[in-house]
Amino acid sequence: MTQRRNHQIGTGLFIVLGFAALGYLATQTTSLANYRQGPTYALKARFTNIGQLKLRAPVKIAGVRIGSVSDIQLEPDRLEALVTLAIDNRYNQLPDDSAASVFTSGLLGDQYVALKPGGSPELFKDGDEIILTQSSVQLEELIGKYLVGSGDTPAKKPAEPESASKQGEKP
Amino acid sequence: MTAVSTTSTDALVSIRGLRTKLGDKVIFDGVELDIPRGSVTAVMGPSGTGKTTLLRHITGQLRPDAGSIVVDGRELATLDRDGLFDLRERIGYLFQNSALLTDFTVFENVAFPLRQHARLPEELIRNIVLPKLQAVGLRGAAELMPAELSGGMARRVALARAIVRDPMLLIYDEPFVGLDPIALNQVLKLIRTLNHTLGLTSIVVAHELAAVSRVADHIYLLAAGKVAAHGAPDQISRGETEWTRQFFGGEADGPVPFHYPARDYAADLGFTQERA
Amino acid sequence: MSEPQPRPSLIGDSLAQVGALGLFLLSVLAAVPRSLRYFAETVRQVFFVGAMSLVIIMTCGLFIGLVLGLQLYEVLSRFGSTASVGTVVAIALYRELGPVVTALLFAGRAGTSITAEIGLMRATDQLAAMEMMAVDPMAYVVAPRFLAGIVAMPLLASIFNALAIFGAHTVAVTWLGLDNGTFWSNMTGAVDVWTDVMNGVWKSTVFGGVVTLVATYQGYTTAPTSEGVAYATTRTVVSSSILTLAIDFLMTAFLM
Numbered sequence: 001m002t003q004r005r006n007h008q009i010g011t012g013l014f015i016v017l018g019f020a021a022l023g024y025l026a027t028q029t030t031s032l033a034n035y036r037q038g039p040t041y042a043l044k045a046r047f048t049n050i051g052q053l054k055l056r057a058p059v060k061i062a063g064v065r066i067g068s069v070s071d072i073q074l075e076p077d078r079l080e081a082l083v084t085l086a087i088d089n090r091y092n093q094l095p096d097d098s099a100a101s102v103f104t105s106g107l108l109g110d111q112y113v114a115l116k117p118g119g120s121p122e123l124f125k126d127g128d129e130i131i132l133t134q135s136s137v138q139l140e141e142l143i144g145k146y147l148v149g150s151g152d153t154p155a156k157k158p159a160e161p162e163s164a165s166k167q168g169e170k171p
Numbered sequence: 172m173t174a175v176s177t178t179s180t181d182a183l184v185s186i187r188g189l190r191t192k193l194g195d196k197v198i199f200d201g202v203e204l205d206i207p208r209g210s211v212t213a214v215m216g217p218s219g220t221g222k223t224t225l226l227r228h229i230t231g232q233l234r235p236d237a238g239s240i241v242v243d244g245r246e247l248a249t250l251d252r253d254g255l256f257d258l259r260e261r262i263g264y265l266f267q268n269s270a271l272l273t274d275f276t277v278f279e280n281v282a283f284p285l286r287q288h289a290r291l292p293e294e295l296i297r298n299i300v301l302p303k304l305q306a307v308g309l310r311g312a313a314e315l316m317p318a319e320l321s322g323g324m325a326r327r328v329a330l331a332r333a334i335v336r337d338p339m340l341l342i343y344d345e346p347f348v349g350l351d352p353i354a355l356n357q358v359l360k361l362i363r364t365l366n367h368t369l370g371l372t373s374i375v376v377a378h379e380l381a382a383v384s385r386v387a388d389h390i391y392l393l394a395a396g397k398v399a400a401h402g403a404p405d406q407i408s409r410g411e412t413e414w415t416r417q418f419f420g421g422e423a424d425g426p427v428p429f430h431y432p433a434r435d436y437a438a439d440l441g442f443t444q445e446r447a
Numbered sequence: 448m449s450e451p452q453p454r455p456s457l458i459g460d461s462l463a464q465v466g467a468l469g470l471f472l473l474s475v476l477a478a479v480p481r482s483l484r485y486f487a488e489t490v491r492q493v494f495f496v497g498a499m500s501l502v503i504i505m506t507c508g509l510f511i512g513l514v515l516g517l518q519l520y521e522v523l524s525r526f527g528s529t530a531s532v533g534t535v536v537a538i539a540l541y542r543e544l545g546p547v548v549t550a551l552l553f554a555g556r557a558g559t560s561i562t563a564e565i566g567l568m569r570a571t572d573q574l575a576a577m578e579m580m581a582v583d584p585m586a587y588v589v590a591p592r593f594l595a596g597i598v599a600m601p602l603l604a605s606i607f608n609a610l611a612i613f614g615a616h617t618v619a620v621t622w623l624g625l626d627n628g629t630f631w632s633n634m635t636g637a638v639d640v641w642t643d644v645m646n647g648v649w650k651s652t653v654f655g656g657v658v659t660l661v662a663t664y665q666g667y668t669t670a671p672t673s674e675g676v677a678y679a680t681t682r683t684v685v686s687s688s689i690l691t692l693a694i695d696f697l698m699t700a701f702l703m
């Protein structure tokens with residue numbers, strides 16, 4: 001029966017279309033998209049404060065995503081956050097004096113790790129640690145600082161992106 | 172053929188002491204009835220006497236409040252759902268309005284009972300269905316949809332569907348309603364020939380005496396919840412009870428009143444002070 | 448069989464309806480194993496309730512996406528967070544709008560036609576004819592439509608969501624100039640497969656069952672008159688919409 005056959009074909013097309021839509025939504029519009037796995041290599045960085053940085057948060061250079069946060073731990077002896085970044089293997093040309101900072105996208109957006117490339121001829125290798133880091137800017141501390149009118153901790157001095165970038169470019 | 176008896180009685184259907192109430196209304200009050208094997212039995216009666224209800228009892232769609240209904244030697248009250256379905260597979264039922272499945276062609280409608288109960292090769296299905304359509308004269312209409320059929324044709328298709336599994340019992344619910352004289356003659360002829368050639372037992376529910384007399388071997392007249400009269404067509408139509416007189420003589424008033432029960436007429440018109 | 452009776456009380460009436468629906472659900476579930484032999488019928492019903500609803504679902508999905516994009520871009524720009532347009536659109540769609548709006552459209556498109564179809568089958572004795580041919584209408588007519596609803600709804604909701612995302616992207620990125628990368632990276636950063644996308648899928652699966660259950664129930668129990676069928680069709684839309692929203696609340700509150 002041709003009519004029955006048409007119904008079966010139509011049903012098949014509908015189901016394929018439906019699953020295609022679901023598959024697209026599930027893999028391309030969610031955090032699954034961030035696993036879009038090529039092979040990656042690991043870099044470590046220590047921060048005194050990572051704010052609201054979460055697992056799988058993006059790692060960017062110049063606003064372009066190059067990897068994600070794969071692990072966050074507290075180092076028991078130094079009481080600092082040890083963050084592991086999984087960087088896409090395509091981006092294996094990073095100078096080993098690049099600096100990492102925890103930034104917020106927009107005023108209230110999610111936090112991410114930004115890398116500022118340095119000028120060293122040596123490149124990062126798998127498992128290397130990023131020495132130059134800058135912690136998350138805490139809104140409350142900023143406000144407190146301006147109210148009291150004093151920079152209470154030296155670590156907060158280079159809190160502004162400008163100084164961080166100068167620091168990165170100087171060497 | 173399944174019509175061959177498996178029991179000692181020669182009645183395929185036998186009903187004893189049937190009592191039924193639907194809501195507050197008493198439909199049957201002690202009906203006794205036998206349908207002999209191999210015959211055409213007509214059940215007649217004024218509208219609203221529960222002829223269709225009787226058919227629903229015989230097919231087990233409705234359980235009686237009291238009494239026994241034995242079909243082919245089996246008491247319906249003792250059958251579970253599967254037992255009933257087994258029984259119904261051997262009963263063909265022609266609905267008043269044909270009840271063809273509107274999604275399917277004529278051919279698929281007739282093939283429907285076959286397809287649902289067995290996985291048969293397509294060729295075999297054709298070889299069963301086409302002769303049935305041929306028997307009702309509609310082989311050429313096999314690929315039409317039910318909406319394209321006239322009332323008489325639809326009824327003949329429904330008849331082909333009812334006999335496609337070679338039933339032992341064929342039930343016709345009002346098969347003559349709304350047919351023109353040509354279609355009526357065709358259906359009458361079919362009822363007779365099917366009954367003889369297939370050797371089955373038929374129950375016809377109708378109220379057209381002229382038509383019924385031409386096919387029925389035996390007539391039951393139901394009225395007021397009881398069997399008012401029964402016998403061969405010529406003998407029952409000459410019957411002398413007041414029921415038969417009114418029913419077959421066509422008198423407007425009698426045991427079945429012309430007037431629906433009402434208040435006093437004069438009071439309704441406001442001529443007297445009487446209160447309802 | 449009964450005409451709409453004068454209702455004793457709204458609460459009593461609704462309770463009786465829910466109870467009757469629950470019993471009907473049990474008999475549908477009991478019929479599901481028997482309906483597996485009518486697999487071709489279920490496939491046919493997926494075509495009718497699913498594929499035939501595609502046009503309305505896709506059109507509405509696209510417009511909802513366009514409107515969401517416009518509204519959210521406007522509102523979020525007050526807080527300087529237009530970057531989150533994609534995120535908010537996606538989360539709102541996946542968790543709520545997709546399943547619920549699809550269910551309401553589905554009730555109007557497929558639910559009514561199921562009710563009218565079964566109601567007319569009742570009125571023209573087709574259901575009784577099946578009974579007489581020893582075919583159980585619960586297994587042959589009701590269960591395939593119920594299963595088809597459960598299969599089709601999550602797929603329809605996914606297609607709805609995909610078009611709505613496309614619509615929002617068109618407005619925010621193509622017309623209003625939001626950065627394409629920002630739109631997607633914010634979305635992918637904040638939307639989770641399990642807590643957002645799959646929650647929506649579960650919800651719409653349940654809604655598909657609810658709508659087709661109500662539709663088949665109303666059709667199956669309709670008074671076999673043209674008035675009865677009309678009444679049952681209206682009732683399908685009203686009851687299944689209310690039930691969908693109530694169950695949506697319960698699922699959101701207790702399960703997610």
